[in-house]
Amino acid sequence: xxxxxxxxxxxxxxxxxxxxxxxxxxxxxxxxxxxxxxxxxxxxxxxxxxxxxxxxxxxxxxxxxxxxxxxxxxxxxxxxxxxxxxxxxxxxxxxxxxxxxxxxxxxxxxxxxxxxxxxxxxxxxxxxxxxxxxxx
Amino acid sequence: xxxxxxxxxxxxxxxxxxxxxxxxxxxxxxxxxxxxxxxxxxxxxxxxxxxxxxxxxxxxxxxxxxxxxxxxxxxxxxxxxxxxxxxxxxxxxxxxxxxxxxxxxxxxxxxxxxxxxxxxxxxxxxxxxxxxxxxxxxxxxxxxxxxxxxxxxxxxxxxxxxxxxxxxxxxxxxxxxxxxxxxxxxxxxxxxxxxxxxxxxxxxxxxxxxxxxxxxxxxxxxxxxxxxxxxxxxxxxxxxxxxxxxxxxxxxxxxxxxxxxxxxxxxxxxxxxxxxxxxxxxxxxxxxxxxxxxxxxxxxxxxxxxxxxxxxxxxxxxxxxxxxxxxxxxxxxxxxxxxxxxxxxxxxxxxxxxxxxxxxxxxxxxxxxxxxxxxxxxxxxxxxxxxxxxxxxxxxxxxxxxxxxxxxxxxxxxxxxxxxxxxxxxxxxxxxxxxxxxxxxxxxxxxxxxxxxxxxxxxxxxxxxxxxxxxxxxxxxxxxxxxxxxxxxxxxxxxxxxxxxxxxxxxxxxxxxxxxxxxxxxxxxxxxxxxxxxxxxxxxxxxxxxxxxxxxxxxxxxxxxxxxxxxxxxxxxxxx
Numbered sequence: 283x284x285x286x287x288x289x290x291x292x293x294x295x296x297x298x299x300x301x302x303x304x305x306x307x308x309x310x311x312x313x314x315x316x317x318x319x320x321x322x323x324x325x326x327x328x329x330x331x332x333x334x335x336x337x338x339x340x341x342x343x344x345x346x347x348x349x350x351x352x353x354x355x356x357x358x359x360x361x362x363x364x365x366x367x368x369x370x371x372x373x374x375x376x377x378x379x380x381x382x383x384x385x386x387x388x389x390x391x392x393x394x395x396x397x398x399x400x401x402x403x404x405x406x407x408x409x410x411x412x413x414x415x416x417x418x
Numbered sequence: 419x420x421x422x423x424x425x426x427x428x429x430x431x432x433x434x435x436x437x438x439x440x441x442x443x444x445x446x447x448x449x450x451x452x453x454x455x456x457x458x459x460x461x462x463x464x465x466x467x468x469x470x471x472x473x474x475x476x477x478x479x480x481x482x483x484x485x486x487x488x489x490x491x492x493x494x495x496x497x498x499x500x501x502x503x504x505x506x507x508x509x510x511x512x513x514x515x516x517x518x519x520x521x522x523x524x525x526x527x528x529x530x531x532x533x534x535x536x537x538x539x540x541x542x543x544x545x546x547x548x549x550x551x552x553x554x555x556x557x558x559x560x561x562x563x564x565x566x567x568x569x570x571x572x573x574x575x576x577x578x579x580x581x582x583x584x585x586x587x588x589x590x591x592x593x594x595x596x597x598x599x600x601x602x603x604x605x606x607x608x609x610x611x612x613x614x615x616x617x618x619x620x621x622x623x624x625x626x627x628x629x630x631x632x633x634x635x636x637x638x639x640x641x642x643x644x645x646x647x648x649x650x651x652x653x654x655x656x657x658x659x660x661x662x663x664x665x666x667x668x669x670x671x672x673x674x675x676x677x678x679x680x681x682x683x684x685x686x687x688x689x690x691x692x693x694x695x696x697x698x699x700x701x702x703x704x705x706x707x708x709x710x711x712x713x714x715x716x717x718x719x720x721x722x723x724x725x726x727x728x729x730x731x732x733x734x735x736x737x738x739x740x741x742x743x744x745x746x747x748x749x750x751x752x753x754x755x756x757x758x759x760x761x762x763x764x765x766x767x768x769x770x771x772x773x774x775x776x777x778x779x780x781x782x783x784x785x786x787x788x789x790x791x792x793x794x795x796x797x798x799x800x801x802x803x804x805x806x807x808x809x810x811x812x813x814x815x816x817x818x819x820x821x822x823x824x825x826x827x828x829x830x831x832x833x834x835x836x837x838x839x840x841x842x843x844x845x846x847x848x849x850x851x852x853x854x855x856x857x858x859x860x861x862x863x864x865x866x867x868x869x870x871x872x873x874x875x876x877x878x879x880x881x882x883x884x885x886x887x888x889x890x891x892x893x894x895x896x897x898x899x900x901x902x903x904x905x906x907x908x909x910x911x912x913x914x915x916x917x918x919x920x921x922x923x924x925x926x927x928x929x930x931x932x933x934x935x936x937x938x939x940x941x942x943x944x945x946x947x948x949x950x951x952x953x954x955x956x957x958x959x960x961x962x963x964x965x966x967x968x969x970x971x972x973x974x975x976x977x978x979x980x981x982x983x984x985x986x987x988x989x990x991x992x993x994x
């Protein structure tokens with residue numbers, strides 16, 4: 283079982299995502315890369331960073347980032363570890379997470395808000411992976 | 419802080435008087451529609467004909483007007499010609515700040531002018547002036563003209579819809595801010611009152627009880643606004659940035675509430691419009707969010723339609739052209755029509771025509787016809803005369819039942835109670851009728867929590883607990899109507915408590931804010947009961963209670979169950 287946001291987890295995630303016809307439909311015109319940031323809290327010691335390049339309904343590339351200054355993504359989506367767990371367990375969805383302040387988003391709002399459904403599917407795909415969550 | 423003066427303007431007798439209300443009324447009712455409902459009950463306006471000269475219009479600012487962020491709204495209140503009950507509508511722009519800084523907390527307008535008139539206000543008082551040259555003009559033309567005549571002034575004006583007593587006529591302020599709901603524009607029209615112009619006469623400077631602590635509270639709130647996703651979304655793309663998300667949740671009403679999936683949300687959203695036509699940010703004076711935007715389209719400047727308008731004339735009518743919606747919004751605002759009630763009423767006409775229940779000669783998706791009908795409604799010509807009455811009266815006239823999408827006569831806004839269940843009880847019990855403001859239950863269903871009062875949703879498609887959290891949110895949210903603060907400001911009770919305390923010197927703890935809100939909510943309820951618009955109107959029409967596909971997952975709220983819980987929580991009798 284891969285650990286959340288490990289290289290193995292990302293490989294599996296990209297595979298599932300690229301098999302999702304639902305995602306391909308919802309994000310068919312999307313162009314933009316993301317940096318996902320997991321902020322440490324009482325359950326996590328160090329931050330985690332994942333880069334994901336999404337293009338026209340597919341994930342073109344994705345990898346673990348050690349130093350976030352090494353990448354220059356169009357969007358950044360960040361939140362505390364406990365909130366990421368809630369997201370992946372399906373207890374909150376990405377829009378609710380943003381509205382309630384559990385997650386922060388940087389980037390072109392006009393662009394990203396057009397793909398609310400695609401964002402929801404991105405999370406649903408993550409829920410399909412049997413994930414081991416790191417512990418302190 | 420308060421100026422301590424209110425204008426009383428009698429249009430019949432052509433006199434103006436200065437009132438100095440007792441300190442007690444400020445302390446007990448804060449401002450805005452809190453003070454207004456107290457004044458209306460004292461004047462017994464509930465027993466008056468809404469179009470009669472004796473129906474007073476009470477217009478109020480609040481204690482934070484011009485001092486705290488996003489407190490540039492002003493409340494217009496009167497007995498509503500649309501709902502026949504409590505009528506209130508607020509709007510931003512500059513009017514509230516100009517009025518307060520001229521040394522006035524508000525005004526009471528009574529009587530009826532024999533000829534078209536407008537009111538000009540500065541620090542010396544008010545003057546009733548002739549408006550024959552303005553009668554018949556659009557809101558934008560009137561605002562433009564009065565700004566030429568009165569110099570640097572903020573203007574609130576009605577259009578032809580208000581003059582012709584369209585029951586959902588609105589008042590437009592300055593840069594396209596609208597006091598849209600409950601037909602306050604029609605009440606102006608019934609008094610032959612075309613506009614109010616307040617000069618920029620900043621002779622009154624609000625003095626804070628504790629300036630240092632007040633500024634600290636302002637900075638804290640500003641920081642929270644800066645961190646708020648919703649506020650940032652509104653800042654970048656306006657309220658219409660929510661259109662696609664609304665469709666995902668099933669919150670975007672489609673085809674007069676009969677379907678759950680539009681499939682073309684991305685063609686009508688402000689995300690689409692901003693990417694193509696954005697020119698500059700716009701908004702209310704003293705607001706950092708600036709949710710208004712100016713677009714450049716076809717060589718002309720237009721205001722960006724709000725979410726409510728994009729949905730009420732877009733998905734609700736199956737119009738999938740954002741460009742058409744820019745034009746429709748401009749036309750509706752020019753004519754002085756509430757875009758929610760107007761869109762829903764046209765949607766009902768389309769629905770009845772499609773179902774062969776009546777023939778209004780208009781079909782879903784016909785944007786050009788909608789533009790034509792807006793003019794007919796505003797001038798009460800042909801089919802427009804009946805449509806000017808709103809959905810409740812159309813249904814009554816045709817002898818139908820459950821089709822008119824309204825509560826208490828006010829048309830249902832563009833948040834679907836099948837997507838966020840607590841909206842069912844919120845709409846059913848809201849004092850001005852079906853309204854998404856200021857209780858913000860759709861935001862509560864999306865994760866907004868008010869910890870101080872235990873307001874948290876159990877899940878957007880759950881019924882349990884919804885009666886209780888809705889009542890609590892209604893009580894809390896009355897404070898926004900009193901201040902008058904924009905509900906887009908993510909202010910917690912503690913923020914509001916600090917702002918109120920350090921500006922007025924009155925001790926307003928979070929508990930007192932809640933209990934005062936409850937008292938004011940109940941006074942508005944009392945007003946409705948005295949008007950004959952009480953408990954028997956706590957219901958939702960069938961048209962929004964049929965299952966639809968999409969984000970609502972085919973689920974429907976249990977209104978009865980929610981109401982039972984609501985009445986129990988409020989300690990009201992629970993019989994239906």
